[in-house]
Amino acid sequence: MQTSKTLKKLAADANVILSAVAGKAALRVFLKEDIEFVTTQYNIDGVREYLSVLAEQYALSEEILESQLKLLPLKVYPAHFYEDFVQRASKKLSARDEDDIGLLALAMKLNVPVWSNDRDFQHSGVEIYTTAKLLKILNV
Secondary structure, three states, X not given: OOOOOOOOEXXXXXXXXXXXXXXXXXXXXXXXXXXXXXXXXXXXXXHHHHHHHHHHHHOOOHHHHHHHHXXXXXXXXXXXXXXXXXXXXXXXXXXXXXXXXXXXXXXHHHOOOEEOOOHHHOOXXXXXXXXXXXXXXXXX
């Protein structure tokens, strides 16, 4: 497992992005300046689709949540960037959530761990970090 000194880049899943947008614990990880956070355009689109639900759940405006999303230090990759890894990622996630294939393909292409609270990434062949594990490792 990597330590806070060697953890330089993470592929962020939609669930941790949503948590950060809502001001939850994941936001503390995103504020760690020496880590680069990457995700897929597909995940960003999914997060945007869910903003209205989040706004209602936390009694916030969608505009504020959209602003918070834009402020997250995320590098967003289009599907064509990691398309050469989609088939491999699909095999690793067979019978699991198809929505996770793109993020796994991106993580495989960049050779970086996935940050997710989703169990679908277990046994995918890449290192997985939950928010709780990152908070502990990074002391944030």
